[in-house]
Amino acid sequence: MxxxxxxxxxxxxxxxxxxxxxxxxxxxxxxxxxxxxxxxxxxxxxxxxxxxxxxxxxxxxxxxxxxxxxxxxxxxxxxxxxxxxxxFSTLTVRENLMMVPGSQSGERLLDTWLKPGKVRQEEEEIRNKADEVIEFLEIPQVADELAGNLxxxxxxxxxxxxxxxxxxxxxxxxxxxxxxxxxxxxxxxxxxxxxxxxxxxxxxxxxxxxxxxxxxxxxxxxxxxxxxxxxxxxxxxxxxxxxxxxxxxxxxxxxxxxxxxx
Ligand SMILES: Nc1ncnc2c1ncn2[C@@H]1O[C@H](COP(=O)(O)OP(=O)(O)OP(=O)(O)O)[C@@H](O)[C@H]1O
Ligand SMILES: [Mg+2]
Incomplete structure:
Protein backbone atom coordinates (compact mmCIF):
# COMPACT_ATOMS: atom_id res chain seq x y z
CA MET A 1 0.00 0.00 0.00
CA PHE A 88 -9.02 19.27 22.77
CA SER A 89 -8.86 19.34 26.55
CA THR A 90 -11.93 21.52 27.16
CA LEU A 91 -14.21 19.35 25.01
CA THR A 92 -15.69 16.03 26.07
CA VAL A 93 -14.52 12.73 24.63
CA ARG A 94 -17.63 12.52 22.45
CA GLU A 95 -17.12 16.09 21.23
CA ASN A 96 -13.46 15.36 20.46
CA LEU A 97 -14.56 12.49 18.26
CA MET A 98 -17.24 14.59 16.60
CA MET A 99 -14.63 17.22 15.66
CA VAL A 100 -12.88 14.81 13.29
CA PRO A 101 -14.99 14.37 10.11
CA GLY A 102 -13.85 16.89 7.54
CA SER A 103 -16.60 18.74 5.69
CA GLN A 104 -19.51 19.22 8.05
CA SER A 105 -22.28 21.47 6.74
CA GLY A 106 -22.64 23.11 10.14
CA GLU A 107 -19.18 24.58 9.75
CA ARG A 108 -20.45 26.66 6.83
CA LEU A 109 -22.36 29.58 8.32
CA LEU A 110 -24.75 29.94 5.41
CA ASP A 111 -25.85 26.33 5.65
CA THR A 112 -26.96 26.73 9.26
CA TRP A 113 -29.36 29.45 7.98
CA LEU A 114 -30.44 27.92 4.72
CA LYS A 115 -30.37 24.20 5.46
CA PRO A 116 -30.84 23.74 9.22
CA GLY A 117 -32.42 20.31 8.65
CA LYS A 118 -29.42 19.03 6.75
CA VAL A 119 -27.05 20.35 9.41
CA ARG A 120 -29.04 18.67 12.17
CA GLN A 121 -29.20 15.35 10.32
CA GLU A 122 -25.46 15.42 9.65
CA GLU A 123 -24.70 16.22 13.25
CA GLU A 124 -26.86 13.34 14.38
CA GLU A 125 -25.04 10.93 12.05
CA ILE A 126 -21.69 12.09 13.39
CA ARG A 127 -22.93 11.76 16.97
CA ASN A 128 -24.06 8.19 16.25
CA LYS A 129 -20.68 7.42 14.72
CA ALA A 130 -18.94 8.84 17.80
CA ASP A 131 -21.11 6.66 20.05
CA GLU A 132 -20.23 3.63 17.92
CA VAL A 133 -16.51 4.41 18.36
CA ILE A 134 -17.00 4.86 22.13
CA GLU A 135 -18.69 1.47 22.26
CA PHE A 136 -16.00 -0.19 20.13
CA LEU A 137 -13.27 1.13 22.43
CA GLU A 138 -15.30 0.20 25.51
CA ILE A 139 -15.04 3.63 27.11
CA PRO A 140 -18.71 4.61 27.75
CA GLN A 141 -17.81 5.72 31.28
CA VAL A 142 -15.73 8.64 29.96
CA ALA A 143 -17.89 9.65 26.98
CA ASP A 144 -19.01 12.88 28.67
CA GLU A 145 -15.75 13.52 30.51
CA LEU A 146 -13.58 16.47 29.45
CA ALA A 147 -10.67 15.07 27.45
CA GLY A 148 -8.27 17.12 29.57
CA ASN A 149 -9.23 14.99 32.60
CA LEU A 150 -8.39 11.65 30.96
N1 LIG B 1 12.18 19.58 13.66
C1 LIG B 1 13.41 19.16 13.90
N2 LIG B 1 14.48 20.00 13.83
C2 LIG B 1 15.73 19.56 14.05
N3 LIG B 1 16.05 18.30 14.36
C3 LIG B 1 15.05 17.41 14.46
C4 LIG B 1 13.68 17.79 14.24
N4 LIG B 1 12.91 16.67 14.39
C5 LIG B 1 13.76 15.69 14.71
N5 LIG B 1 15.03 16.11 14.75
C6 LIG B 1 16.22 15.28 15.03
O1 LIG B 1 16.18 14.19 14.14
C7 LIG B 1 16.61 12.99 14.77
C8 LIG B 1 15.53 11.95 14.68
O2 LIG B 1 14.45 12.30 15.53
P1 LIG B 1 13.07 11.52 15.58
O3 LIG B 1 12.17 12.28 16.48
O4 LIG B 1 12.60 11.26 14.21
O5 LIG B 1 13.51 10.14 16.26
P2 LIG B 1 12.64 8.93 16.81
O6 LIG B 1 13.19 7.71 16.17
O7 LIG B 1 11.20 9.21 16.65
O8 LIG B 1 13.04 8.92 18.36
P3 LIG B 1 12.16 8.56 19.69
O9 LIG B 1 12.14 7.07 19.78
O10 LIG B 1 12.96 9.17 20.79
O11 LIG B 1 10.81 9.18 19.54
C9 LIG B 1 16.99 13.39 16.19
O12 LIG B 1 18.37 13.63 16.23
C10 LIG B 1 16.20 14.66 16.42
O13 LIG B 1 16.84 15.49 17.36
MG1 LIG C 1 9.60 9.45 17.95
Missing amino acids: IVVEDIHKHFGGIRAVDGTSLTIETGSITGLIGPNGAGKTTLFNVIAGLFPPTSGRVLLDGDDITGLSPHQLFSRGLLRTFQIAHE SGGQKKLLELGRTMMVDAKIVFLDEVGAGVNRTLLSTIGDAIARLNQERNYTFCMIEHDMEFISRLCDPVICMAEGKVLATGTAEEVKNNEEVIEAYLGTGVKNQRTADPAR
Whole structure:
Protein backbone atom coordinates (compact mmCIF):
# COMPACT_ATOMS: atom_id res chain seq x y z
CA MET A 1 0.00 0.00 0.00
CA ILE A 2 2.82 2.36 0.94
CA VAL A 3 6.20 2.44 -0.74
CA VAL A 4 8.86 4.71 0.71
CA GLU A 5 11.67 5.31 -1.78
CA ASP A 6 15.02 6.55 -0.54
CA ILE A 7 13.67 9.28 1.75
CA HIS A 8 16.12 11.80 3.16
CA LYS A 9 15.10 14.46 5.64
CA HIS A 10 17.81 16.78 6.88
CA PHE A 11 17.48 19.52 9.47
CA GLY A 12 20.54 21.67 8.87
CA GLY A 13 23.40 19.27 9.51
CA ILE A 14 21.22 16.60 11.15
CA ARG A 15 20.34 13.73 8.85
CA ALA A 16 17.22 12.64 10.73
CA VAL A 17 16.19 10.31 7.89
CA ASP A 18 19.13 9.31 5.76
CA GLY A 19 18.05 7.16 2.83
CA THR A 20 15.15 5.07 4.11
CA SER A 21 13.27 2.72 1.78
CA LEU A 22 10.51 0.41 2.95
CA THR A 23 7.19 -1.12 2.00
CA ILE A 24 3.97 -1.42 3.98
CA GLU A 25 1.78 -4.23 2.66
CA THR A 26 -2.00 -3.84 2.47
CA GLY A 27 -3.63 -5.51 5.46
CA SER A 28 -0.48 -5.67 7.55
CA ILE A 29 0.29 -4.31 10.97
CA THR A 30 3.86 -3.21 10.34
CA GLY A 31 5.99 -2.38 13.37
CA LEU A 32 8.66 0.31 13.31
CA ILE A 33 11.24 0.12 16.06
CA GLY A 34 14.63 1.68 16.68
CA PRO A 35 16.58 3.51 19.37
CA ASN A 36 15.72 7.08 20.39
CA GLY A 37 16.60 9.54 17.65
CA ALA A 38 16.58 6.86 14.92
CA GLY A 39 14.35 9.02 12.72
CA LYS A 40 11.08 7.09 13.16
CA THR A 41 8.85 10.07 13.99
CA THR A 42 10.53 12.18 11.30
CA LEU A 43 9.77 9.47 8.74
CA PHE A 44 6.11 9.44 9.89
CA ASN A 45 6.02 13.22 9.59
CA VAL A 46 7.28 13.03 6.01
CA ILE A 47 4.83 10.26 5.03
CA ALA A 48 1.90 12.03 6.72
CA GLY A 49 2.64 15.35 5.01
CA LEU A 50 3.77 17.42 8.00
CA PHE A 51 6.80 18.51 6.02
CA PRO A 52 8.29 17.53 2.64
CA PRO A 53 11.36 15.31 2.45
CA THR A 54 14.74 16.69 1.42
CA SER A 55 14.62 14.02 -1.30
CA GLY A 56 12.87 10.75 -2.09
CA ARG A 57 9.29 9.68 -2.80
CA VAL A 58 6.30 8.22 -0.99
CA LEU A 59 3.72 6.21 -2.96
CA LEU A 60 0.21 5.31 -1.81
CA ASP A 61 -1.33 2.54 -3.92
CA GLY A 62 1.05 3.51 -6.71
CA ASP A 63 0.27 7.26 -6.61
CA ASP A 64 3.03 9.69 -5.73
CA ILE A 65 1.82 11.42 -2.55
CA THR A 66 5.11 13.11 -1.65
CA GLY A 67 4.53 16.57 -0.24
CA LEU A 68 0.71 16.35 -0.12
CA SER A 69 -0.77 18.10 2.91
CA PRO A 70 -2.14 16.17 5.91
CA HIS A 71 -5.59 17.34 4.82
CA GLN A 72 -5.18 15.91 1.30
CA LEU A 73 -3.83 12.65 2.73
CA PHE A 74 -6.70 12.50 5.23
CA SER A 75 -9.18 12.52 2.34
CA ARG A 76 -7.27 9.60 0.80
CA GLY A 77 -7.64 7.62 4.02
CA LEU A 78 -4.12 8.12 5.37
CA LEU A 79 -4.19 9.14 9.03
CA ARG A 80 -1.68 9.42 11.83
CA THR A 81 -1.65 9.83 15.59
CA PHE A 82 0.93 11.86 17.46
CA GLN A 83 3.61 10.74 19.93
CA ILE A 84 2.09 13.33 22.29
CA ALA A 85 -1.70 13.12 22.29
CA HIS A 86 -3.46 16.06 20.64
CA GLU A 87 -6.83 16.19 22.39
CA PHE A 88 -9.02 19.27 22.77
CA SER A 89 -8.86 19.34 26.55
CA THR A 90 -11.93 21.52 27.16
CA LEU A 91 -14.21 19.35 25.01
CA THR A 92 -15.69 16.03 26.07
CA VAL A 93 -14.52 12.73 24.63
CA ARG A 94 -17.63 12.52 22.45
CA GLU A 95 -17.12 16.09 21.23
CA ASN A 96 -13.46 15.36 20.46
CA LEU A 97 -14.56 12.49 18.26
CA MET A 98 -17.24 14.59 16.60
CA MET A 99 -14.63 17.22 15.66
CA VAL A 100 -12.88 14.81 13.29
CA PRO A 101 -14.99 14.37 10.11
CA GLY A 102 -13.85 16.89 7.54
CA SER A 103 -16.60 18.74 5.69
CA GLN A 104 -19.51 19.22 8.05
CA SER A 105 -22.28 21.47 6.74
CA GLY A 106 -22.64 23.11 10.14
CA GLU A 107 -19.18 24.58 9.75
CA ARG A 108 -20.45 26.66 6.83
CA LEU A 109 -22.36 29.58 8.32
CA LEU A 110 -24.75 29.94 5.41
CA ASP A 111 -25.85 26.33 5.65
CA THR A 112 -26.96 26.73 9.26
CA TRP A 113 -29.36 29.45 7.98
CA LEU A 114 -30.44 27.92 4.72
CA LYS A 115 -30.37 24.20 5.46
CA PRO A 116 -30.84 23.74 9.22
CA GLY A 117 -32.42 20.31 8.65
CA LYS A 118 -29.42 19.03 6.75
CA VAL A 119 -27.05 20.35 9.41
CA ARG A 120 -29.04 18.67 12.17
CA GLN A 121 -29.20 15.35 10.32
CA GLU A 122 -25.46 15.42 9.65
CA GLU A 123 -24.70 16.22 13.25
CA GLU A 124 -26.86 13.34 14.38
CA GLU A 125 -25.04 10.93 12.05
CA ILE A 126 -21.69 12.09 13.39
CA ARG A 127 -22.93 11.76 16.97
CA ASN A 128 -24.06 8.19 16.25
CA LYS A 129 -20.68 7.42 14.72
CA ALA A 130 -18.94 8.84 17.80
CA ASP A 131 -21.11 6.66 20.05
CA GLU A 132 -20.23 3.63 17.92
CA VAL A 133 -16.51 4.41 18.36
CA ILE A 134 -17.00 4.86 22.13
CA GLU A 135 -18.69 1.47 22.26
CA PHE A 136 -16.00 -0.19 20.13
CA LEU A 137 -13.27 1.13 22.43
CA GLU A 138 -15.30 0.20 25.51
CA ILE A 139 -15.04 3.63 27.11
CA PRO A 140 -18.71 4.61 27.75
CA GLN A 141 -17.81 5.72 31.28
CA VAL A 142 -15.73 8.64 29.96
CA ALA A 143 -17.89 9.65 26.98
CA ASP A 144 -19.01 12.88 28.67
CA GLU A 145 -15.75 13.52 30.51
CA LEU A 146 -13.58 16.47 29.45
CA ALA A 147 -10.67 15.07 27.45
CA GLY A 148 -8.27 17.12 29.57
CA ASN A 149 -9.23 14.99 32.60
CA LEU A 150 -8.39 11.65 30.96
CA SER A 151 -5.37 9.59 31.99
CA GLY A 152 -2.43 9.48 29.59
CA GLY A 153 -3.52 6.02 28.43
CA GLN A 154 -7.12 7.07 27.86
CA LYS A 155 -5.87 10.00 25.78
CA LYS A 156 -3.97 7.52 23.59
CA LEU A 157 -7.14 5.48 23.19
CA LEU A 158 -8.97 8.66 22.17
CA GLU A 159 -6.25 9.31 19.57
CA LEU A 160 -6.94 5.88 18.13
CA GLY A 161 -10.69 6.57 18.30
CA ARG A 162 -10.27 9.73 16.25
CA THR A 163 -8.90 7.65 13.38
CA MET A 164 -12.11 5.60 13.46
CA MET A 165 -14.39 8.56 12.76
CA VAL A 166 -13.54 8.42 9.06
CA ASP A 167 -12.96 5.48 6.76
CA ALA A 168 -9.23 5.17 7.19
CA LYS A 169 -7.23 2.87 4.93
CA ILE A 170 -3.90 3.21 6.65
CA VAL A 171 -3.14 4.58 10.08
CA PHE A 172 0.28 5.54 11.42
CA LEU A 173 0.51 5.20 15.19
CA ASP A 174 3.38 6.93 16.96
CA GLU A 175 3.96 5.23 20.33
CA VAL A 176 0.30 4.68 21.01
CA GLY A 177 1.31 2.41 23.91
CA ALA A 178 3.85 4.70 25.58
CA GLY A 179 3.09 5.47 29.22
CA VAL A 180 -0.03 3.30 29.12
CA ASN A 181 -0.71 0.79 31.90
CA ARG A 182 -0.85 -2.94 31.09
CA THR A 183 -4.65 -3.25 31.16
CA LEU A 184 -5.22 -0.29 28.87
CA LEU A 185 -2.36 -1.41 26.64
CA SER A 186 -4.13 -4.68 26.12
CA THR A 187 -7.38 -2.80 25.28
CA ILE A 188 -5.48 -0.68 22.75
CA GLY A 189 -3.87 -3.81 21.29
CA ASP A 190 -7.26 -5.51 20.97
CA ALA A 191 -8.72 -2.45 19.26
CA ILE A 192 -5.84 -2.36 16.76
CA ALA A 193 -6.17 -6.08 16.02
CA ARG A 194 -9.94 -5.81 15.55
CA LEU A 195 -9.67 -2.74 13.31
CA ASN A 196 -7.17 -4.66 11.24
CA GLN A 197 -9.23 -7.84 11.00
CA GLU A 198 -12.79 -6.52 10.94
CA ARG A 199 -12.38 -3.17 9.21
CA ASN A 200 -9.40 -3.84 6.95
CA TYR A 201 -7.24 -1.11 8.44
CA THR A 202 -3.58 -1.30 7.56
CA PHE A 203 -1.33 -0.06 10.37
CA CYS A 204 2.21 1.10 10.73
CA MET A 205 3.14 1.56 14.37
CA ILE A 206 6.18 2.96 16.11
CA GLU A 207 6.58 1.29 19.47
CA HIS A 208 9.30 0.66 22.03
CA ASP A 209 7.49 -2.13 23.90
CA MET A 210 8.77 -5.31 22.25
CA GLU A 211 6.09 -7.50 23.82
CA PHE A 212 3.38 -5.30 22.36
CA ILE A 213 5.16 -5.29 18.98
CA SER A 214 5.61 -9.07 18.98
CA ARG A 215 1.95 -9.62 19.74
CA LEU A 216 0.64 -7.41 16.94
CA CYS A 217 3.20 -6.77 14.24
CA ASP A 218 4.41 -8.68 11.23
CA PRO A 219 6.71 -7.57 9.75
CA VAL A 220 8.85 -5.45 12.04
CA ILE A 221 11.27 -2.89 10.61
CA CYS A 222 14.17 -1.57 12.66
CA MET A 223 15.63 1.87 11.94
CA ALA A 224 18.82 3.39 13.31
CA GLU A 225 20.54 6.62 12.38
CA GLY A 226 17.98 7.40 9.69
CA LYS A 227 18.34 4.08 7.87
CA VAL A 228 16.59 0.71 7.84
CA LEU A 229 18.75 -1.86 9.61
CA ALA A 230 16.60 -4.96 9.43
CA THR A 231 13.17 -6.24 8.38
CA GLY A 232 11.58 -9.52 9.42
CA THR A 233 9.39 -11.11 12.05
CA ALA A 234 9.64 -9.63 15.55
CA GLU A 235 11.73 -12.63 16.58
CA GLU A 236 14.13 -12.27 13.65
CA VAL A 237 14.62 -8.56 14.16
CA LYS A 238 15.07 -8.93 17.91
CA ASN A 239 17.88 -11.40 17.36
CA ASN A 240 19.56 -9.50 14.52
CA GLU A 241 23.18 -8.67 15.39
CA GLU A 242 23.11 -5.17 13.88
CA VAL A 243 19.87 -4.37 15.70
CA ILE A 244 21.30 -5.45 19.05
CA GLU A 245 24.41 -3.40 18.40
CA ALA A 246 22.38 -0.32 17.46
CA TYR A 247 20.48 -0.50 20.74
CA LEU A 248 23.52 -1.13 22.89
CA GLY A 249 25.41 1.66 21.15
CA THR A 250 22.91 4.33 22.15
CA GLY A 251 23.84 4.68 25.79
CA VAL A 252 22.93 3.48 29.24
CA LYS A 253 19.27 4.51 28.81
CA ASN A 254 18.75 1.66 26.37
CA GLN A 255 20.73 -0.97 28.26
CA ARG A 256 18.30 -1.50 31.09
CA THR A 257 17.23 -4.96 29.92
CA ALA A 258 18.48 -7.59 27.55
CA ASP A 259 15.45 -6.83 25.38
CA PRO A 260 16.87 -4.86 22.44
CA ALA A 261 13.75 -2.73 22.03
CA ARG A 262 13.81 -1.38 25.57
N1 LIG B 1 12.18 19.58 13.66
C1 LIG B 1 13.41 19.16 13.90
N2 LIG B 1 14.48 20.00 13.83
C2 LIG B 1 15.73 19.56 14.05
N3 LIG B 1 16.05 18.30 14.36
C3 LIG B 1 15.05 17.41 14.46
C4 LIG B 1 13.68 17.79 14.24
N4 LIG B 1 12.91 16.67 14.39
C5 LIG B 1 13.76 15.69 14.71
N5 LIG B 1 15.03 16.11 14.75
C6 LIG B 1 16.22 15.28 15.03
O1 LIG B 1 16.18 14.19 14.14
C7 LIG B 1 16.61 12.99 14.77
C8 LIG B 1 15.53 11.95 14.68
O2 LIG B 1 14.45 12.30 15.53
P1 LIG B 1 13.07 11.52 15.58
O3 LIG B 1 12.17 12.28 16.48
O4 LIG B 1 12.60 11.26 14.21
O5 LIG B 1 13.51 10.14 16.26
P2 LIG B 1 12.64 8.93 16.81
O6 LIG B 1 13.19 7.71 16.17
O7 LIG B 1 11.20 9.21 16.65
O8 LIG B 1 13.04 8.92 18.36
P3 LIG B 1 12.16 8.56 19.69
O9 LIG B 1 12.14 7.07 19.78
O10 LIG B 1 12.96 9.17 20.79
O11 LIG B 1 10.81 9.18 19.54
C9 LIG B 1 16.99 13.39 16.19
O12 LIG B 1 18.37 13.63 16.23
C10 LIG B 1 16.20 14.66 16.42
O13 LIG B 1 16.84 15.49 17.36
MG1 LIG C 1 9.60 9.45 17.95
